[in-house]
Amino acid sequence: MKSDRPFTLVDAAKLGLYGGISAILISLVGMTAAFAKTAIIADLLTMAQVLIYGLAFMVGFVVVGRAARGSRGLALPAGALASAVTMLSLSLLALLIGAVNLRTIFTNATAELANLILPGETSGLAGALLLTGAGAAVGLVAWLLTFVPTRIRNGLFGGIAAVVLFGLMQDVLVPILPKSVDDFLFESKGLTWVGAVVVFVLFFILSYLYAMRSQVRISRLDKLPPQQRQIARFAFTLVALIILTLLPRILGPFLSEVANQVGFYIIMALGLNVVVGFAGMLDLGYVAFYAIGAYTMAVLTTPELPIMREILPQLTFWEALPFAVGAALLAGILLGIPVLKTRGDYLAIITLGFGEIIRLLVLSDALKPFLGGAQGITGVGRPKIDDFTATNPQQFYYLILVAIVVAWFITSRLKSSRLGRSWMAIREDEDVAAAMSINLVGYKLLAFATGATLAGLSGALFASKLGSMVPASFNVLVSINVLAVLIVGGMGSLPGAVVGAIVLIGLPELLREFNEFRWWVYGAVLVFMMLNKPEGLWPEATRVRELHEAEAEHTHVDDDASPTAPATA
Amino acid sequence: MTLLIARNIKKRFGGLQALTTLDVTVEPKSIHSVIGPNGAGKTTFFNCLTGFYKPEEGEILFEGRAIQGMPPDRVASRGISRTYQNIRLFSNVTVLENVLVGMHRHLHTGWFGAVIRPPTVRREEVAANDEAMRILKFVDLDKKADFVAKNLPYGEQRRLEIARALASKPTLILLDEPTAGMNPKETEDTTDLIRRLRDDLGITVLLIEHDMKVVMNISDLITVLDFGKKIAEGDSLAIRSDTHVIEAYLGRGAATGDSYGAKTPAKTEA
Numbered sequence: 001m002k003s004d005r006p007f008t009l010v011d012a013a014k015l016g017l018y019g020g021i022s023a024i025l026i027s028l029v030g031m032t033a034a035f036a037k038t039a040i041i042a043d044l045l046t047m048a049q050v051l052i053y054g055l056a057f058m059v060g061f062v063v064v065g066r067a068a069r070g071s072r073g074l075a076l077p078a079g080a081l082a083s084a085v086t087m088l089s090l091s092l093l094a095l096l097i098g099a100v101n102l103r104t105i106f107t108n109a110t111a112e113l114a115n116l117i118l119p120g121e122t123s124g125l126a127g128a129l130l131l132t133g134a135g136a137a138v139g140l141v142a143w144l145l146t147f148v149p150t151r152i153r154n155g156l157f158g159g160i161a162a163v164v165l166f167g168l169m170q171d172v173l174v175p176i177l178p179k180s181v182d183d184f185l186f187e188s189k190g191l192t193w194v195g196a197v198v199v200f201v202l203f204f205i206l207s208y209l210y211a212m213r214s215q216v217r218i219s220r221l222d223k224l225p226p227q228q229r230q231i232a233r234f235a236f237t238l239v240a241l242i243i244l245t246l247l248p249r250i251l252g253p254f255l256s257e258v259a260n261q262v263g264f265y266i267i268m269a270l271g272l273n274v275v276v277g278f279a280g281m282l283d284l285g286y287v288a289f290y291a292i293g294a295y296t297m298a299v300l301t302t303p304e305l306p307i308m309r310e311i312l313p314q315l316t317f318w319e320a321l322p323f324a325v326g327a328a329l330l331a332g333i334l335l336g337i338p339v340l341k342t343r344g345d346y347l348a349i350i351t352l353g354f355g356e357i358i359r360l361l362v363l364s365d366a367l368k369p370f371l372g373g374a375q376g377i378t379g380v381g382r383p384k385i386d387d388f389t390a391t392n393p394q395q396f397y398y399l400i401l402v403a404i405v406v407a408w409f410i411t412s413r414l415k416s417s418r419l420g421r422s423w424m425a426i427r428e429d430e431d432v433a434a435a436m437s438i439n440l441v442g443y444k445l446l447a448f449a450t451g452a453t454l455a456g457l458s459g460a461l462f463a464s465k466l467g468s469m470v471p472a473s474f475n476v477l478v479s480i481n482v483l484a485v486l487i488v489g490g491m492g493s494l495p496g497a498v499v500g501a502i503v504l505i506g507l508p509e510l511l512r513e514f515n516e517f518r519w520w521v522y523g524a525v526l527v528f529m530m531l532n533k534p535e536g537l538w539p540e541a542t543r544v545r546e547l548h549e550a551e552a553e554h555t556h557v558d559d560d561a562s563p564t565a566p567a568t569a
Numbered sequence: 570m571t572l573l574i575a576r577n578i579k580k581r582f583g584g585l586q587a588l589t590t591l592d593v594t595v596e597p598k599s600i601h602s603v604i605g606p607n608g609a610g611k612t613t614f615f616n617c618l619t620g621f622y623k624p625e626e627g628e629i630l631f632e633g634r635a636i637q638g639m640p641p642d643r644v645a646s647r648g649i650s651r652t653y654q655n656i657r658l659f660s661n662v663t664v665l666e667n668v669l670v671g672m673h674r675h676l677h678t679g680w681f682g683a684v685i686r687p688p689t690v691r692r693e694e695v696a697a698n699d700e701a702m703r704i705l706k707f708v709d710l711d712k713k714a715d716f717v718a719k720n721l722p723y724g725e726q727r728r729l730e731i732a733r734a735l736a737s738k739p740t741l742i743l744l745d746e747p748t749a750g751m752n753p754k755e756t757e758d759t760t761d762l763i764r765r766l767r768d769d770l771g772i773t774v775l776l777i778e779h780d781m782k783v784v785m786n787i788s789d790l791i792t793v794l795d796f797g798k799k800i801a802e803g804d805s806l807a808i809r810s811d812t813h814v815i816e817a818y819l820g821r822g823a824a825t826g827d828s829y830g831a832k833t834p835a836k837t838e839a
């Protein structure tokens with residue numbers, strides 16, 4: 001993969017230049033200027049500084065690591081050079097803005113930006129030199145960190161990440177935390193510096209302990225006799241359920257709303273996981289089933305749409321729910337039968353088309369009396385038990401939680417059954433699976449229908465929670481998002497689906513600062529994941545083996561292994 | 570009663586006539602080898618038997634019933650299983666899971682059974698696990714049940730493929746070059762294993778093999794193919810001295826030469 005050519009200072013400069021280009025890009029899209037207004041630590045540190053210096057640090061850290069593999073003496077100069085080059089490139093941008101008017105092309109290349117990069121009193125070449133020097137210093141820090149034991153280093157990173165997150169999520173955290181803690185930690189904008197130190201130390205200790213414990217605990221749990229292990233697992237589940245039950249009280253209305261949003265995606269991700277993760281069929285039109293569930297719920301429960309009301313009686317939420325789920329299931333089967341004989345890319349394109357057809361159908365004027373057209377449908381039924389009607393996010397949370405538990409239960413049971421094994425076989429080698437007497441179309445249909453059903457469930461809850469809905473909520477981006485959730489979380493892994501949804505759907509809602517640059521960050525995260533952790537955040541063992549062939553082969557090595565089958569005939 | 574009758578099989582790929590009027594009859598509980606030079610149509614014949622290819626003409630009767638043109642999964646559920654010339658295991662899962670997939674045909678858990686998991690399903694899974702371990706013991710892989718399939722050495726991967734094929738309790742097993750690429754010791758073990766399939770389990774074996782020592786050793790009957798046609802059939806003695814066979818392997822003229830009269834047409838390809 002990588003060449004054996006020794007790492008030189010030229011390589012270091014090159015990587016530094018990449019960092020510089022990234023920094024310039026970040027600045028030109030307006031991130032630097034926007035984040036300069038976001039204080040992490042009041043009057044001391046802004047998000048813009050974190051971003052730029054963090055980038056320079058990362059470049060330095062990577063370069064030091066690579067250079068040290070060749071010769072130890074090269075590490076320091078290489079790291080310092082790389083970070084310095086990154087900063088130098090950025091200061092050149094500032095100087096350029098001063099000399100030439102770039103605003104006709106880059107609207108964000110303002111004097112304000114130049115001033116941010118090279119503050120007023122040290123403008124010009126002197127400022128550029130100063131910033132480059134600062135870059136070299138960052139490289140030095142990166143070099144020093146390589147001498148720190150891994151565990152402490154992870155603790156440092158954890159502490160810094162926590163401080164940044166606390167600073168970014170000030171608006172979210174303040175309403176949740178008690179007032180005394182708020183006053184201690186936060187100023188009107190940003191953390192107090194005492195608060196920052198406390199958060200840093202706290203999370204330094206936490207991540208240090210976590211790194212230590214996580215090795216011990218897993219091995220200890222494995223050593224337990226099966227019965228006790230089961231008890232341990234049961235206790236863990238119980239504690240998790242109690243916390244989940246109390247969560248909306250702790251979170252408050254805004255965060256509960258975010259949790260619900262994440263919940264819809266968790267249900268969908270668990271469903272799509274059966275299709276893509278278990279059976280290996282790429283479905284790009286998954287949103288169709290979500291829409292079918294949502295629209296069935298809406299059409300059956302709304303008092304509007306007089307034509308529909310003439311044909312069908314108005315149902316309550318609970319009466320409509322089985323129909324909504326059933327409609328999605330039926331659609332899954334109907335689409336599945338003709339489509340599932342195709343493989344791979346063809347399947348992806350057909351499903352993509354199906355998703356668009358459903359979206360255009362609900363949008364169409366011809367069907368407006370039945371489906372509401374572009375205005376959508378309002379007055380969707382809410383779940384009602386006796387006199388109690390769930391209306392706010394905190395009440396809906398429980399319904400979604402139950403749906404997630406059901407989806408989790410179903411998919412985890414399926415995974416470890418004869419069906420799960422058959423899907424695995426189909427995913428790994430269709431021809432061989434068929435030769436094992438597995439009916440390909442039948443089993444693919446089962447996977448497809450299971451996925452569609454869960455999407456329908458999610459859609460029905462979504463429609464009811466929102467109370468009204470428009471076709472715009474069901475564009476192809478939803479399908480892509482669910483797929484991205486699975487990829488980031490870990491294809492085929494159930495916990496992965498949950499983690500992926502929290503990271504990709506929940507975090508962006510919390511980090512409102514990033515809202516404007518959401519897709520930028522999204523794309524960057526996906527590229528980073530694919531390059532560095534293609535198996536996902538919480539991967540499934542099988543995938544790790546698949547993607548890390550080289551490492552896996554060393555686990556059980558036998559002497560007489562001849563790795564490749566000689567081709568005969 | 571005859572187990573398998575293939576009558577007048579024709580299969581064409583574009584301009585290439587891969588099989589022309591092939592007739593093969595397999596007797597139950599025998600080891601029947603199919604040999605022939607490269608491109609003779611041996612694997613094509615296997616693919617026609619297992620439903621991967623549809624022959625243009627001809628008839629395949631398995632236990633008296635026609636199976637030509639059936640999809641692979643239906644053929645497999647009749648009791649024909651196979652291995653592949655280039656090993657095709659489910660390489661990222663464990664040895665045990667590979668065998669469990671092979672047992673698909675004899676398990677009955679459906680969607681609701683899998684989700685609700687009533688006692689019948691639990692019992693079925695336990696029984697399947699025991700059975701899988703028994704099969705692994707038969708091929709001497711029981712100690713490696715938890716290994717990831719792709720981490721097994723080559724010879725053991727071949728044995729695992731046979732174990733997976735056995736898991737469906739087949740009446741007829743098709744082995745496509747089971748000793749290809751093996752060292753002499755592994756070849757000997759595999760030869761033993763194939764013999765035990767017939768003697769201990771009573772399974773009929775249809776075998777494609779290039780190693781003539783193996784073929785001559787264990788075959789009850791040998792069919793020789795060349796250019797998609799049967800050119801000879803008989804036991805090892807008859808095949809050894811058949812002029813058509815020697816001609817097909819060594820070229821015209823060799824059959825009349827003195828030096829090859831008694832020798833076997835030994836391993837022509839390696």
